[in-house]
Structure formats: structure tokens, C-alpha cells
Amino acid sequence: MNDSNKQKLLVIESLAKNFGGIHAIKNFNLEVYSGDLIGIIGPNGAGKTALLNTITGFYRASSGKVIFNETDITYHPIHKIALLGMGRTFQNIRLFKRMSVIENVMVARKNYFENPIQFLFNRAQHLEQLDQSMDCLSMLKLADKANQSAASLSYGDARRLEIARALAGMPKMLLLDEPAAGMNETETKQLIEDIQIIRSKVDSVVLIEHDMNLIRSLCDRVVAMDFGQKICEGSAQEVLSHPEVMSAYLGVDEDEGNFS
């Protein structure tokens, strides 16, 4: 489809986020269309998480604009942005370990309702939510573990439960912060399959990742960042062979042989 026919789901205009003298994000521009699966790469400290935090309201932008589905969300609070259809995961696992797997999804789902009290005490609605939460678990192949405690999950399953939680609000856009971090090869392969399924259930996916195999397998478009700025944008092949991208990585860790 031609870009002009596709719906612009997210528009980021000249976004900046400063922490005192640190420019975590500088003059950042990006357009995400319905149907896109975009990868964001960059060395540690490049500003990837800060970008995701600013888009989703966890950080307040210093300047610039974030438009989501034609609404200016730049200074919206976190829960309003979630209600508008943005789901996210975190770089570090954030689960309620003493709760069961399904309860973790139910709790996340509650956050997407304007009236959580009604959600808790209306039995018919509760059952419907339970059903939909099970669907989220099924998407991540975790349905058979629904009643286990979250603490009993393997590392890979715990990371995938995080994604199920982010899907609980049936977001239009899903933002994943290093979903494959710490996963072994088998877990990463499984994750690639899961994300392929998820992309058909949401309008668009933006994922931050260091695993270049995952980036190559999944992303239609890749954005490389360094020092809070976009270095380049294009297909995975174009971006990963871009000299500035290579030197950004090599400048940080010469042993990081992720590009072959």
C-alpha cells in the first residue's frame, strides 16, 4: 500500500527530553502507519527507552509533539494514553509474582477500564474479562499455565506474560522494550513466532531490540538511534549496513558481533 493511503497512527514531531544537562532525546521525528512493524535499535544509552517512556507518558516531553490516532497526547497522563490504545512492556520484567498468570493479565486489563470498581463487582463483566484475558494468554501460548503462580514461570515465559499483559487492553499500538533481552535462542525463536501472530491482532508494533536476528526477521522498517537522535531509517538491511550505525555500535562494544 502506498504511504499516502495508510493511516498515520503515531506522529512524533521534533521531540526532546532533557534531564538537567542530559539530552536523552533530541529533535526526534517518526511516523508510524497502521500495519507497520518498526524496530528501534541503538547502543546502550542511545535514548530508546527514554523515547518509549516519553511517548507513553512515563516521562514528560521537554518539547515537541506526540500525536496518536489524531490526538495530541504529548502531555496526557499515562492511563489516558493507555486508554487511547497504547500498550507497552518494560525493559525489566514487572510481574506480580504472588499472583497467578491469569490474575496478572486480569489486573493489567482492569487498568484499561474507566471504572475499575464496576469491572471488579459486575459478575457478567468479570467473566467476559476472564475470557478475553485467556485469549491474550493463548496468543502467547500461556493458556495452559493460567493457574500457575507467575513466580513459577521460566524466564522466557515470564517475558511473554509481560506481552500478554500489554495486550490485555487490546491496544491499537504495542510498544515492546527489548522483549528478547536475556532469552536463549529457543525462547527468541518462539518470541519471533509470537510477535508474528500479535502483529495481526494490533494495528502496529514498535519494538526496541538488540537481537539483530529478531529485527531482521520481523521489522519492515528500522530506526537507528544514538545520542538521543535518529541516525538513519530504512529497511533492516539498509540500516544494519549503514556506516554510522556500525560505528555507533562498535564505539560502544567492539565484541558486539551482532551484525553478521
Ligand SMILES: Nc1ncnc2c1ncn2[C@@H]1O[C@H](COP(=O)(O)OP(=O)(O)O)[C@@H](O)[C@H]1O
Ligand atoms: N529518569 C532519568 N533520569 C536521568 N537520566 C535519564 C533518565 N532516563 C534516561 N536517562 C538518560 O538518558 C539517556 C538515554 O537512556 P535510555 O533511554 O535508558 O537508553 P537506552 O534505552 O537506549 O539504553 C542516558 O544517558 C540515561 O542516563
Ligand SMILES: [Mg+2]
Ligand atoms: Mg533501554
